Amino acid sequence: MTTIRKLPDTLVNQIAAGEVVERPASAIKELVENAIDAGATRIDVVARDGGRTLISVTDDGRGMDRQELSLAVQRHATSKLPDGDLTDIKSMGFRGEALPSIGAVGRLTITSKPAGADSAWRIQVDGGQVGEPEPAAHPTGTRVELRDLFYATPARLKFLRGERSEATALADVINRLAMARPDIGFSLNNGEKDKFRYAPETGDLFDARLARLGRIMGRDFAANALALDATREGARLTGYAGLPTLNRGNAQHQYLFVNGRPVRDRLLVGAVRGAYADFLARNRHPMVALFLEVDPGAVDVNVHPAKAEVRFRDSGNIRGLIVGGLRHALAEAGHRASTTVAAAALGAVQPGAAPMREYQGGHGGGNYAYRPANPSRGLAEAAAAFQSPFDHMPPSAPPSVPTFTTDEQPEGNEPRPVRDYPLGAARAQMHNTYIVAQTADGLVVVDQHAAHERLVYERMKAALADHGVARQGLLLPEVVELDEAGARRLGERADELAELGLVLEPFGEGAVMVREAPAMLGETDIQGMVRDLADELAELGQALSLRERLADVCSTMACHGSVRAGRRLTLDEMNALLRQMEATPHSGQCNHGRPTYVELKLADIEKLFGRR
Numbered sequence: 001m002t003t004i005r006k007l008p009d010t011l012v013n014q015i016a017a018g019e020v021v022e023r024p025a026s027a028i029k030e031l032v033e034n035a036i037d038a039g040a041t042r043i044d045v046v047a048r049d050g051g052r053t054l055i056s057v058t059d060d061g062r063g064m065d066r067q068e069l070s071l072a073v074q075r076h077a078t079s080k081l082p083d084g085d086l087t088d089i090k091s092m093g094f095r096g097e098a099l100p101s102i103g104a105v106g107r108l109t110i111t112s113k114p115a116g117a118d119s120a121w122r123i124q125v126d127g128g129q130v131g132e133p134e135p136a137a138h139p140t141g142t143r144v145e146l147r148d149l150f151y152a153t154p155a156r157l158k159f160l161r162g163e164r165s166e167a168t169a170l171a172d173v174i175n176r177l178a179m180a181r182p183d184i185g186f187s188l189n190n191g192e193k194d195k196f197r198y199a200p201e202t203g204d205l206f207d208a209r210l211a212r213l214g215r216i217m218g219r220d221f222a223a224n225a226l227a228l229d230a231t232r233e234g235a236r237l238t239g240y241a242g243l244p245t246l247n248r249g250n251a252q253h254q255y256l257f258v259n260g261r262p263v264r265d266r267l268l269v270g271a272v273r274g275a276y277a278d279f280l281a282r283n284r285h286p287m288v289a290l291f292l293e294v295d296p297g298a299v300d301v302n303v304h305p306a307k308a309e310v311r312f313r314d315s316g317n318i319r320g321l322i323v324g325g326l327r328h329a330l331a332e333a334g335h336r337a338s339t340t341v342a343a344a345a346l347g348a349v350q351p352g353a354a355p356m357r358e359y360q361g362g363h364g365g366g367n368y369a370y371r372p373a374n375p376s377r378g379l380a381e382a383a384a385a386f387q388s389p390f391d392h393m394p395p396s397a398p399p400s401v402p403t404f405t406t407d408e409q410p411e412g413n414e415p416r417p418v419r420d421y422p423l424g425a426a427r428a429q430m431h432n433t434y435i436v437a438q439t440a441d442g443l444v445v446v447d448q449h450a451a452h453e454r455l456v457y458e459r460m461k462a463a464l465a466d467h468g469v470a471r472q473g474l475l476l477p478e479v480v481e482l483d484e485a486g487a488r489r490l491g492e493r494a495d496e497l498a499e500l501g502l503v504l505e506p507f508g509e510g511a512v513m514v515r516e517a518p519a520m521l522g523e524t525d526i527q528g529m530v531r532d533l534a535d536e537l538a539e540l541g542q543a544l545s546l547r548e549r550l551a552d553v554c555s556t557m558a559c560h561g562s563v564r565a566g567r568r569l570t571l572d573e574m575n576a577l578l579r580q581m582e583a584t585p586h587s588g589q590c591n592h593g594r595p596t597y598v599e600l601k602l603a604d605i606e607k608l609f610g611r612r
Helices: 009-020 024-037 066-072 098-105 163-180 205-217 219-223 266-275 315-332 339-349 379-384 448-467 484-492 494-499 526-539 544-560 571-583 602-608
Strands: 042-048 054-059 107-113 120-126 134-136 141-147 185-189 194-198 225-232 235-242 254-258 261-263 288-293 425-430 434-439 442-447 471-481 503-506 511-518 597-601
Touching: 009 098, 024 042, 024 054, 024 098, 024 141, 024 163, 042 163, 066 107, 066 120, 098 107, 098 120, 163 185, 163 194, 163 205, 163 254, 163 261, 194 205, 205 219, 205 225, 205 235, 205 288, 219 225, 225 315, 235 315, 254 266, 266 288, 266 315, 288 315, 425 571, 434 571, 442 448, 442 571, 442 602, 448 571, 471 526, 484 494, 484 503, 484 511, 484 526, 494 503, 511 526, 597 602
Parallel strands: 042 185, 254 288
Antiparallel strands: 042 054, 054 141, 107 120, 107 141, 120 134, 185 194, 225 235, 235 288, 254 261, 425 434, 434 442, 442 597, 471 511, 503 511
């Protein structure tokens, strides 16, 4: 072996660049963040060939003079840590690595002019070789040009994806930063045309943010987003969450920000999943944009070179804030369903439209809107207690809801007008499955089974909250062997698990003994369930699988105990169901994310018949 020697600066910069600049999107992220920190109100990006041949970022920020320009391309030189305190980071960047790392793997040119200066200055860095600053012409602000990315490290070029994939990745980076700063204008050009151009949004922060989110995530999100504003122990959560019926097949439309910084954090993703667990099937994902504000000293952003991961000092508080804030917003939505449901229905009946695909949020089959799992012994009896919401209404009793009449209503009877009821008055039942109701400005079609399933499910959840989870003692306690860390985590959360009906205790090193299990689960795989809990506690810090199993059982019971498709309902029963939907949170979707009703406005119906 040769003696130990110090690596040359050029090689050191290339190694550092491998951590900071993974692909063109990484370089653009660093440059745009620098522009944001410089106080820019307009940031224009040009990226040719997916960023391989040219990346240009121009801003109208503070700019740099000759001396600052020379320092900016040196490693670990920055203006963003005035006190040298890594626990109080209030800027997007702070390491001083971006510009020298980018210059080490490409041909970098920076032109900048501070406000009030007579002239601008330009400096070039070619493969790590730094030139001298020279006068240039440029307005106030900075323009950074990066040409031939990775020409100095050609091996890295082999690992880049195709032009389209790289262009998509860099557009996503800019969009995420644009979401966090609606007061800044952004544009992206591929060298031939603008891919997008966002003007600075004005007005209240919430309104400006929703307008920017609507431009990026689509009008459907803006029309079906619920506002959030919650605080907990010094942390504040704002943003928007989509209705459960507005969902996607992957989690790519979940945007999370911490102190204005886009992050991808497993804790936050798990919190969103937990908040929507009662409303979506496991293969569906909500659309959300959440902005978390915490004390900089309570979060560590210096975890990863890309600054995409964070670590919280009190992760339990943050998770509770996100779950609680989302659930509160969803409860406030009441029976509301997304407008995309009606749009899909109208699209299906338009002349020449493609056949409507099966809604991906649930499972078809039989007389159920959802095909339930095989129930455990005694489940049918337990479900019978929740069989019908109309037990209080015997055939001979007068209806417990206002009578809805037709135009031939006799004089002297003054029923409540249709406009007083959001879901309108029942007019008919189609195929013994769907309720047709007339509203003040259109009609509503209700899936009676899906709607009643949600009502029963909410009643069962309330009963569990009031009376707790019933436990079933095991005839022979079951010993589950785990690794020491997993057993310790379960032991630390034993009280929490007991509230969910699972009673366990440590049993030597690397094992726990289960004495009682939730009675609702019936015969279940104790070994598999406990191991799943240990894994989820390690990953998310929350026992989600047990909660989900209990929720699945409640959902199955609700499905069995609900009004089935094919059952004929009286007019009073149909109206009673509509009134209960209006009074029940989350009744716009069933337990599996499927819509429970479709609302069509009169104007939309008239368009179908050419009246508009």
